[in-house]
Amino acid sequence: MIKQLLLLLSLSLLLTSASIAQGPDTAKASTSTSSTKSTKRAPVFRPTKDQIIQVQLKLKEKQLYSGDADGKYNTETRTGIKSMQKDNGLKQTGTLNRATLEKFEVELTESQKLIPISANSYASAETEKSSSKSKSKKIIFRATVDQIKSAQRMLKEKAMYSGDETGKLNNDTRAALKKFQDENGVKVTGTLNAITLEKMGIPLTDKQKADAAAMASVDN
Numbered sequence: 001m002i003k004q005l006l007l008l009l010s011l012s013l014l015l016t017s018a019s020i021a022q023g024p025d026t027a028k029a030s031t032s033t034s035s036t037k038s039t040k041r042a043p044v045f046r047p048t049k050d051q052i053i054q055v056q057l058k059l060k061e062k063q064l065y066s067g068d069a070d071g072k073y074n075t076e077t078r079t080g081i082k083s084m085q086k087d088n089g090l091k092q093t094g095t096l097n098r099a100t101l102e103k104f105e106v107e108l109t110e111s112q113k114l115i116p117i118s119a120n121s122y123a124s125a126e127t128e129k130s131s132s133k134s135k136s137k138k139i140i141f142r143a144t145v146d147q148i149k150s151a152q153r154m155l156k157e158k159a160m161y162s163g164d165e166t167g168k169l170n171n172d173t174r175a176a177l178k179k180f181q182d183e184n185g186v187k188v189t190g191t192l193n194a195i196t197l198e199k200m201g202i203p204l205t206d207k208q209k210a211d212a213a214a215m216a217s218v219d220n
Contacts (some may be wrong), residue, residue, distance in 0.1 A: 100121070
Protein backbone atom coordinates (compact mmCIF):
# COMPACT_ATOMS: atom_id res chain seq x y z
CA MET A 1 0.00 0.00 0.00
CA ILE A 2 2.77 2.42 0.94
CA LYS A 3 4.63 1.56 -2.25
CA GLN A 4 1.57 2.38 -4.35
CA LEU A 5 1.21 5.76 -2.65
CA LEU A 6 4.87 6.52 -3.25
CA LEU A 7 4.48 5.61 -6.93
CA LEU A 8 1.46 7.87 -7.30
CA LEU A 9 3.30 10.75 -5.66
CA SER A 10 6.30 10.22 -7.95
CA LEU A 11 4.08 10.25 -11.04
CA SER A 12 2.32 13.39 -9.86
CA LEU A 13 5.64 15.17 -9.32
CA LEU A 14 6.88 14.14 -12.77
CA LEU A 15 3.73 15.44 -14.47
CA THR A 16 3.95 18.75 -12.59
CA SER A 17 7.60 19.18 -13.53
CA ALA A 18 6.80 18.48 -17.19
CA SER A 19 4.01 21.06 -17.31
CA ILE A 20 6.23 23.70 -15.65
CA ALA A 21 9.03 22.95 -18.10
CA GLN A 22 6.65 23.31 -21.05
CA GLY A 23 5.20 26.66 -19.87
CA PRO A 24 8.14 28.99 -20.68
CA ASP A 25 8.81 27.23 -23.99
CA THR A 26 5.17 27.59 -25.02
CA ALA A 27 5.22 31.28 -24.05
CA LYS A 28 8.46 31.76 -26.00
CA ALA A 29 7.00 30.08 -29.05
CA SER A 30 3.89 32.25 -28.85
CA THR A 31 5.99 35.43 -28.47
CA SER A 32 8.21 34.39 -31.35
CA THR A 33 5.19 33.85 -33.63
CA SER A 34 3.74 37.20 -32.64
CA SER A 35 7.09 38.93 -33.23
CA THR A 36 7.39 37.33 -36.67
CA LYS A 37 3.95 38.59 -37.62
CA SER A 38 4.66 42.14 -36.41
CA THR A 39 7.98 42.36 -38.30
CA LYS A 40 6.47 41.15 -41.58
CA ARG A 41 7.01 43.92 -44.12
CA ALA A 42 4.75 45.06 -46.93
CA PRO A 43 5.85 43.92 -50.40
CA VAL A 44 8.21 46.29 -52.23
CA PHE A 45 7.28 47.34 -55.76
CA ARG A 46 10.16 46.80 -58.17
CA PRO A 47 10.04 47.30 -61.95
CA THR A 48 11.55 44.70 -64.25
CA LYS A 49 14.40 45.45 -66.65
CA ASP A 50 12.00 45.09 -69.58
CA GLN A 51 9.65 47.67 -68.02
CA ILE A 52 12.52 50.15 -67.56
CA ILE A 53 13.46 49.67 -71.21
CA GLN A 54 9.86 50.35 -72.28
CA VAL A 55 9.82 53.53 -70.17
CA GLN A 56 13.15 54.68 -71.63
CA LEU A 57 11.77 54.21 -75.16
CA LYS A 58 8.63 56.21 -74.28
CA LEU A 59 10.77 58.95 -72.73
CA LYS A 60 12.82 59.12 -75.91
CA GLU A 61 9.60 59.58 -77.90
CA LYS A 62 8.65 62.48 -75.62
CA GLN A 63 12.19 63.89 -75.95
CA LEU A 64 12.70 63.54 -72.20
CA TYR A 65 15.57 61.06 -72.54
CA SER A 66 18.40 60.74 -75.07
CA GLY A 67 20.38 57.81 -73.68
CA ASP A 68 20.30 54.13 -74.52
CA ALA A 69 17.31 51.92 -73.71
CA ASP A 70 19.43 49.62 -71.55
CA GLY A 71 17.02 48.93 -68.67
CA LYS A 72 19.24 50.73 -66.14
CA TYR A 73 18.19 53.43 -63.69
CA ASN A 74 20.76 56.03 -64.70
CA THR A 75 20.60 59.72 -63.79
CA GLU A 76 19.16 60.79 -67.14
CA THR A 77 16.41 58.17 -66.90
CA ARG A 78 15.44 59.36 -63.42
CA THR A 79 15.36 62.97 -64.63
CA GLY A 80 13.07 62.02 -67.53
CA ILE A 81 10.78 60.09 -65.19
CA LYS A 82 10.57 63.09 -62.84
CA SER A 83 9.53 65.36 -65.73
CA MET A 84 6.82 62.91 -66.72
CA GLN A 85 5.64 62.53 -63.11
CA LYS A 86 5.44 66.32 -62.70
CA ASP A 87 3.27 66.65 -65.82
CA ASN A 88 0.90 63.93 -64.59
CA GLY A 89 0.29 64.98 -60.98
CA LEU A 90 2.59 62.34 -59.53
CA LYS A 91 5.18 62.77 -56.80
CA GLN A 92 8.54 63.45 -58.44
CA THR A 93 10.54 60.47 -57.16
CA GLY A 94 12.34 59.50 -60.36
CA THR A 95 11.44 55.87 -59.63
CA LEU A 96 9.03 53.55 -61.40
CA ASN A 97 6.26 52.80 -58.91
CA ARG A 98 2.93 51.27 -59.94
CA ALA A 99 1.19 54.62 -60.52
CA THR A 100 4.04 55.78 -62.78
CA LEU A 101 4.12 52.58 -64.82
CA GLU A 102 0.37 52.80 -65.35
CA LYS A 103 0.71 56.42 -66.54
CA PHE A 104 3.34 55.19 -69.01
CA GLU A 105 0.83 52.48 -70.05
CA VAL A 106 3.38 49.77 -69.30
CA GLU A 107 1.84 46.38 -68.49
CA LEU A 108 2.31 45.13 -64.93
CA THR A 109 3.40 41.63 -63.94
CA GLU A 110 0.95 39.43 -62.04
CA SER A 111 2.88 39.93 -58.77
CA GLN A 112 2.96 43.72 -59.28
CA LYS A 113 -0.83 43.77 -59.72
CA LEU A 114 -1.16 42.40 -56.18
CA ILE A 115 0.62 45.47 -54.74
CA PRO A 116 -1.80 48.41 -54.35
CA ILE A 117 -0.88 51.93 -55.48
CA SER A 118 0.61 53.92 -52.60
CA ALA A 119 -1.08 57.22 -51.70
CA ASN A 120 2.44 58.70 -51.56
CA SER A 121 2.73 58.22 -55.33
CA TYR A 122 0.66 61.34 -55.96
CA ALA A 123 1.72 64.97 -55.60
CA SER A 124 0.60 66.36 -52.26
CA ALA A 125 -2.23 68.91 -52.40
CA GLU A 126 -0.58 70.72 -49.49
CA THR A 127 2.66 70.98 -51.49
CA GLU A 128 0.76 72.50 -54.39
CA LYS A 129 -0.95 75.01 -52.06
CA SER A 130 2.37 75.90 -50.49
CA SER A 131 3.95 76.36 -53.94
CA SER A 132 1.06 78.55 -55.05
CA LYS A 133 1.32 80.67 -51.89
CA SER A 134 5.06 81.19 -52.38
CA LYS A 135 4.47 82.25 -55.98
CA SER A 136 1.81 84.76 -54.96
CA LYS A 137 3.81 86.12 -52.03
CA LYS A 138 2.93 89.76 -51.41
CA ILE A 139 5.43 92.25 -52.77
CA ILE A 140 6.29 95.05 -50.34
CA PHE A 141 7.41 98.36 -51.81
CA ARG A 142 10.06 100.13 -49.74
CA ALA A 143 11.45 103.64 -50.25
CA THR A 144 15.18 104.21 -49.73
CA VAL A 145 16.63 106.54 -47.09
CA ASP A 146 17.68 109.01 -49.81
CA GLN A 147 14.18 108.98 -51.31
CA ILE A 148 12.61 109.71 -47.91
CA LYS A 149 15.08 112.59 -47.36
CA SER A 150 14.20 114.02 -50.79
CA ALA A 151 10.50 113.73 -49.95
CA GLN A 152 11.01 115.44 -46.59
CA ARG A 153 12.93 118.26 -48.31
CA MET A 154 10.12 118.79 -50.82
CA LEU A 155 7.44 118.67 -48.13
CA LYS A 156 9.38 121.35 -46.18
CA GLU A 157 9.45 123.55 -49.28
CA LYS A 158 5.67 123.19 -49.52
CA ALA A 159 5.31 124.01 -45.81
CA MET A 160 3.76 120.61 -45.14
CA TYR A 161 6.63 119.38 -42.95
CA SER A 162 8.80 121.19 -40.42
CA GLY A 163 10.98 118.40 -39.09
CA ASP A 164 14.52 117.33 -39.95
CA GLU A 165 15.54 115.40 -43.05
CA THR A 166 16.10 112.15 -41.17
CA GLY A 167 15.34 109.65 -43.92
CA LYS A 168 12.84 108.00 -41.58
CA LEU A 169 9.08 107.75 -42.03
CA ASN A 170 8.15 109.22 -38.65
CA ASN A 171 4.65 110.40 -37.71
CA ASP A 172 5.22 114.00 -38.89
CA THR A 173 6.50 112.78 -42.26
CA ARG A 174 3.52 110.45 -42.68
CA ALA A 175 1.09 113.27 -41.81
CA ALA A 176 2.76 115.52 -44.40
CA LEU A 177 2.65 112.76 -47.02
CA LYS A 178 -1.08 112.35 -46.44
CA LYS A 179 -1.59 116.07 -47.13
CA PHE A 180 0.49 115.85 -50.30
CA GLN A 181 -1.36 112.72 -51.48
CA ASP A 182 -4.74 114.30 -50.81
CA GLU A 183 -3.87 117.45 -52.77
CA ASN A 184 -2.46 115.46 -55.73
CA GLY A 185 -5.22 112.91 -56.18
CA VAL A 186 -3.17 110.01 -54.83
CA LYS A 187 -4.64 107.41 -52.50
CA VAL A 188 -4.03 108.70 -48.98
CA THR A 189 -1.83 106.13 -47.23
CA GLY A 190 0.87 108.16 -45.50
CA THR A 191 3.46 105.90 -47.11
CA LEU A 192 6.05 106.69 -49.74
CA ASN A 193 4.87 104.31 -52.46
CA ALA A 194 5.78 104.32 -56.16
CA ILE A 195 2.91 106.60 -57.24
CA THR A 196 3.73 109.17 -54.56
CA LEU A 197 7.42 109.15 -55.49
CA GLU A 198 6.55 109.67 -59.15
CA LYS A 199 4.20 112.54 -58.26
CA MET A 200 7.04 114.14 -56.34
CA GLY A 201 9.40 113.67 -59.29
CA ILE A 202 11.68 111.41 -57.26
CA PRO A 203 13.17 108.65 -59.52
CA LEU A 204 12.63 104.97 -58.66
CA THR A 205 15.38 102.37 -58.47
CA ASP A 206 15.33 99.52 -61.02
CA LYS A 207 14.13 97.11 -58.34
CA GLN A 208 11.33 99.46 -57.32
CA LYS A 209 10.23 99.75 -60.96
CA ALA A 210 10.13 95.94 -61.21
CA ASP A 211 8.23 95.65 -57.91
CA ALA A 212 5.75 98.34 -58.97
CA ALA A 213 5.12 96.56 -62.28
CA ALA A 214 4.65 93.21 -60.51
CA MET A 215 2.21 94.74 -58.01
CA ALA A 216 0.25 96.34 -60.84
CA SER A 217 -0.05 92.97 -62.67
CA VAL A 218 -1.32 91.28 -59.49
CA ASP A 219 -3.93 94.01 -58.97
CA ASN A 220 -5.10 93.61 -62.55
